[in-house]
Amino acid sequence: MHKPALPSTFDLPARDYVRVVMMETSHSGNIGAVARAMKNMGLGNLCLVNPRAFPDETSYARAAGASDVLDRARVVSSLDEAIEDCVLVMGTSARGRKVPWPVMSPTDAARQVGDYHGKGEVAVVFGRENNGLSNEELQRCHVHIHIPTNPDYSSLNVAMAVQVMCYEIRMEYLRGLENSDSNPQLKAINSPEDPGWDVPPATVSELEGFFSHLEDTLAGIDFHRRDNPRQLMTRLRRLYQRARPDQMEVNILRGILTAVQKSASDPSAGVSSKKQDQTDV
CATH class of the missing domain: 3.40.1280.10 (SPOUT methyltransferase, trefoil knot domain)
Known part of the structure; x- marks a missing residue:
């Protein structure tokens, strides 16, 4: 049939x-x-x-x-x-x-x-x-x-x-x-600023909190040297600001940074053996 x-x-x-x-x-x-x-x-x-x-x-x-x-x-x-x-x-x-x-x-x-x-x-x-x-x-x-x-x-x-x-x-x-x-059928949805995106764009304050968290994490794992920063944080800032992340995406990124910091502070404990807090995505 x-x-x-x-x-x-x-x-x-x-x-x-x-x-x-x-x-x-x-x-x-x-x-x-x-x-x-x-x-x-x-x-x-x-x-x-x-x-x-x-x-x-x-x-x-x-x-x-x-x-x-x-x-x-x-x-x-x-x-x-x-x-x-x-x-x-x-x-x-x-x-x-x-x-x-x-x-x-x-x-x-x-x-x-x-x-x-x-x-x-x-x-x-x-x-x-x-x-x-x-x-x-x-x-x-x-x-x-x-x-x-x-x-x-x-x-x-x-x-x-x-x-x-x-x-x-x-x-x-x-x-x-x-x-x-x-007309929503004709308009592209490319970023959180566009109608139809599911989460509001991250605010300047939220992004600044992320950049501070990112710099601390990179310094903590010896990837970023504060005494010789070169252009690392400038280029990373340009990268993430170009991406225009929404609030949920910033929360996810900060959750990753937190996990990296925990792992770096206790190398003997693998991330997979820990109970991790997960953001509902």
Whole structure:
């Protein structure tokens, strides 16, 4: 039995007006993988042109909780039927054309998809696993999408190509939201100063306590000579201040220093034989 669908809001406005079209898919597992890629990015409108096998257990197994996308999928007999009610058709292609055609990167294509919100259906067409879209099929597309892969190994699995496009469509949507600059899905979390970090940043006082503790410990094990300090503590200060530790991290570091001091004062007692106080991390 296939896995039941996981809850989803399909939160993009593009969930319905963007139609992912797969041409004559040979391996039904790829259909399931595409459904998963679509649901990951909030899309849910899948159209299958003459799939070799669908529906089947393999496609649902590969969907991994995106079975609702497969349940909604429409199966048609031709590309004409798949795109007849669309106002924009974009086809993915890895090959150059003798006759130049409008070509976009996935990012630019996603931007154009966003421009069509409220104007009608947009189809993004993906080719067969072995040979992509035919020249005739590509000529039915207003625009070609080229994913700039490694030219020495340019072949993408169809589900990977769908994931790239669905990701770009989602990112375009998130960037277009009101107050997108504060959207937590777009903001990086790099340090305790960033929203979403679990522990507040260490204060200046806490860091100074750590530096004093560090200097005492290094002096106690004869690694640091106070009468000839050179630049050791300056460089260590620069290192730890560059790391921007949070309060828990400073507590952990000071716990390590305390253990080193205890071990240095009683070399005959191994740390492993002592009952150590541990900070809940």
